[in-house]
Amino acid sequence: MKRHINKIAIMLLTVATLLVSCKKFEDFGDLNTDPTKSSNLDPVNQLVLTQLRFSGELTINERTSIIMTMPLVQQIGGAYYTRYGFEYVKNRQYMSEMWELGYPNDVLNIVDAVERSAKDPLKTNLNAMCRIMKVYIFARITDLYGDIPYTQAGKGYVSGIVRPEFDAQKDIYNDFFKELTEASAQLNASKDNVVNDIFYQGNTAAWKKFANSLHLRLAMRLSKVDPDKAKAEVQAAYAAGVFTDAADNCITRHADVQNSYADIRGNGISVAINQYPDEGRPRICSTLLDAMSSANDPRLKPIARNYWVNPDKPSERLDVTDALRAANIPIIGVGPGKYNYDDFLGAVNVDLGGGRIVQVPNNGQKVQLANWMITNDAPYFHITYAETELLLAEATQRWGLSLGVDAKTHFEQGVAAAMKQLALFKGGPVLTDTQIQNFKTDNPLAPGKELEAIDTQLWIALLLNGPEAYANWRRTGFPDLKTATNAESTSLTTPRRFEYPLTETEQNATNINKAIANLSGGIDDWNARVWWDKQ
Known part of the structure; x- marks a missing residue:
């Protein structure tokens, strides 16, 4: 796999070269004006680039995960540069990196890849994978900010600069479910084989499970804001086929490379931690x-x-x-x-x-x-069997759904999988069945505290996946985190979202003001709540 990534890195240079015309985000509208757009760019290269950037791009992973979200959910802290998350010290620039680097790179590429592959009848599997990846990329963005440009984002309009409208998060989620359902059904093993795919090397059965497990994750976001819709989407995802074994895990197996801001082959989370002196980690x-x-x-x-x-x-x-x-x-x-x-x-x-x-x-x-845990070539877990089982446990417990087995069994299977997946790290521990069984025996689902136990275990299982741990904590309230304010804090409670970039408020004021009005309190503040984050 590492040789595979190094080989792919060469072809990604071609993608990077072709993207020079898409200059660094200075004006969001410029992203929609691309008269020099390549006519022969292979969408598989764009898919691979976005896959590798998701966990390999250094700035986004450093600022979003290590500096902000992992400290916000009290997994790590203590270092001076993590105070923005663990002490609630507001920094608009750090909150902006996901947006300002994501839209002109990941969004632009994956939207274009979906459109290019849709035009080729011989690339139906590639198109389905790009559609799934598009949902995955946009989900991380909307969960952090709320309403975002979605329908018009990444589109090229040769007629002039277009300020993209913001879509309501509710509408974005409805489209997520549609896209994942259609893309999962579209995958067909007898069609094109996307061998350069980083996640599953073109395995369509694995991609189906990934799409459906992502569908499950996103369905659970609605557990409080729209329980009926959440239940329906959970059942649809389960019926379509979610992860059933650790072999289904979606993992990027990074190369042993010390990432720079241009080289994305190594694990961006690891590098973000290791680039500082020991005392500052x-x-x-x-x-x-x-x-x-x-x-x-x-x-x-x-x-x-x-x-x-x-x-x-x-x-x-x-x-x-x-x-x-x-x-x-x-x-x-x-x-x-x-x-x-x-x-x-x-x-x-x-x-x-x-x-x-x-x-x-x-x-x-x-x-x-x-x-x-933090080597350059540490695996990055996108979605795992452990997470899937714990989400099924919660859905079963919360609504009494019939999802194969009871909540206790899903919970225990999820915990066991989370413990065993540590062995997938180079030098990681191999926990024995006895150790795992002892833990399950000592930590049963206590009556009245089932959801707390399930989501606390999910919080632990999501260590090193800051944005997802942050999203699930906001949705569930578990674990019950005590506020961490002090003299430097600019919030009296744990912040609930990222504020929009100042560049967007300056350059797309009409559309962003509509989005801000939809936030709780109608103010672009990190204490406002996104649509699904209901009290």
Whole structure:
């Protein structure tokens, strides 16, 4: 797979060259004026580019996941550059990156790829994959902002500059369900084979399950705002065939490359963490540690590790976890809204054996994500069997739906899958069936607390997928996160969305003002709620 990605990187240079005319986002309207549009660009290249950028593009993943959403849901924090999320310090630029880099690159390419492939009767599978990818890309954007340009976005109009209208999020979601249903049905193994596809190498059966599992994820977004619609779409997705095994997981298996802002072959999440000196890297938030520790979660020990802070390269630093535990130093993270240097700990000496004693300072005593989780070639999980099972558990519990098995079975299968998928990381832990069974025995679905248990496990399973963890937390309210305000905070509660870019408010005022009016409170503020985020 890594050779496959490196080979594809060469062909993507062609795509990048052809996209030079689509200059960096300065005026949204310019995206709709493309008189130099290539007439022979292969849509498969555009599909692959958007697939690889989704988890490989450094700026979006750094700003959106590491700086904002993972700290907002109290999975990580403590580092100075993560204060925007863990302390609620408003930064419009960081909230704008998904929009300003996504529309002129990912949206422009995938919309064009859908249109190009639709014109070729020999590319029906490619067209279906592009349609599914289009939904996947737009879903991440609308879930963060609310109403967005959708129907007119990425369209080329040679007649002049067009300011795209914003579509209501409700309408966008209705189209998502239509597109996923049609695209899933359109896939046919006897038709074109899209071998360069990053996700499944052209496997149409796998793509069907991906489309239907994405359909399930998005259907659950409506669980509070429109339960009847949510139930109907959940049942439709399940009937069409969702993930049934870990082999169905949608994963990008990145290359062992230290990403730059131009090279997208490595894992953008990992690089976003590792590009800073050790003392400046985020630590694991105590909220996550407490949830896992109280449940005696067997994932905690392999995930939360202590490192001697010199040298800075993760591959070369020294793991002192076991030595600290032997010295009765507990697992310590950073509290909500606090920096690595808050609650300062004096240095301790630990014995590594063989007469080697090292001094572990404050930062070394506060646990980080394990090395094996943040390598350049770490896999990126888009949608997994674990997530699918936990969503089915919630739907079954919430509405009493008949989705194959009862909520307890879906829950236990989801938890087991989430634990086992850690072994897919290079050097990741292989948890035993006994460890997993002990966890399930000790953590049953308690009456009256079923939804909290299910969605807390989903929050843990979505570690390293910040935008999705943030969306599911907003939808469900689980886990119950305590606010993390302090003197620097610009919000008294956990923010609920990203604010629109200033460039859009300046250049597309008429249309964006209509979208802002649809937000709760009618103000473009990060405390306003998107349509599906109902109290």
